[in-house]
Amino acid sequence: MTTPTPTRVAWHPPPNGYVKINFDGATFKDINKAGLGVVIRDGFGQVLASLSEQVQLPYSSDLVEAMAAAKAISFAADLGFSRFILEGDSELIIKALRNKEATLAPFGHILDAAKNSTDVNCISFSHIRRLGNVVAYNLAKHARHVAGLKVWMEDVPPHLYSVLLTDYG
Template structure:
C-alpha cells in the first residue's frame, strides 16, 4: 500500500530587486515562552540573514504571529532591505496585512505600527502553506533553546541546512 506523500511546495524567488522574508511564530506553554523565526533570502534562495528570538508567552498565537511580522519588518530595515516580499502561514495575519484599513483585532496595532514605522519602499504580503514555510517555522522552534535573540548572517543554524535544502528539491 502506497503512503501518500505531502504535496511539495516549490520555492519561488521574489521579483527582481526584492528579497523574500519568511516569518513564523511558535508557542511553548510548558515553559511560558513564545518564539519568532525569520529568514531573509535573495532571488537565488541564498540566505542573507536569519534569526531566532525567544519572547514572553503572549495571550494568543495570533499575537505571536503579529510579533513575528513586526520582527521581520524591523529586521529587514536594520539590514537596509526596503523592498521585500513577506510570507507567512497565518491566513488571519496575512489578510490583516493586505487590508488597507487597520485591523481592530488585538494584534492590529502591532501590524499597523510595523508597517508604518520603518522607511520601507515596497512590501508585498503572501500567504503560503506550512510546508512552504519550513525554514522560518524551524527557526521559531529553535528559539526554544535561545536566550533572547540569535542572528545568523548569510546562514541558518547548522542543524537546519537540510530543511533549507529540501525547499529547493
C-alpha cells in the first residue's frame, strides 16, 4: 500500500497583468492589540510593497481578518493597483468578500466599505491555507513591534527574507 504524497501548499503567482495581494491578521491579547499584514507581489513573486500595522484589539478574530482585508484593498488602491487577486486564509472573510450583497455579519460594514471604495469588477477573491499565506501572516505578527503603520516598498522586513524565499513554490 502506498502512502499519498502530501500536497505542498505554497504561494502561486497571479495571471499576467495582475498582482496578488495576500493579507492576514494576528491578535496580541496580552497588549490588547492586533496586527494586520499585507504583501503585494507580481507574477514573478517579486514583492512590490508590504505593510505591518498595529491596531487596537477588536472583539473578535473575524473582525481582525476583515480589517486586514480592508487594509489590503485600500493599500492596493493607494498604490494604483486595479487588477489584483486578493488572497487570505480566512474562508469566512473570502466568502463574505465574494458575496455581491451587503454582508450582515458583525464585520460586514468593514468589508462592504472596502468593496465599495474601489472597482470590485477588477478584483478576484481567493482562499488559501495558512501555509500558503505565511508572508502575510508573519507581517501581521511583526505588527507587535510596530507603532502604527510601517510600509516597505519592494521589500519586506529583513527577518522575513527566508520566509519569502521558501513561500514561492
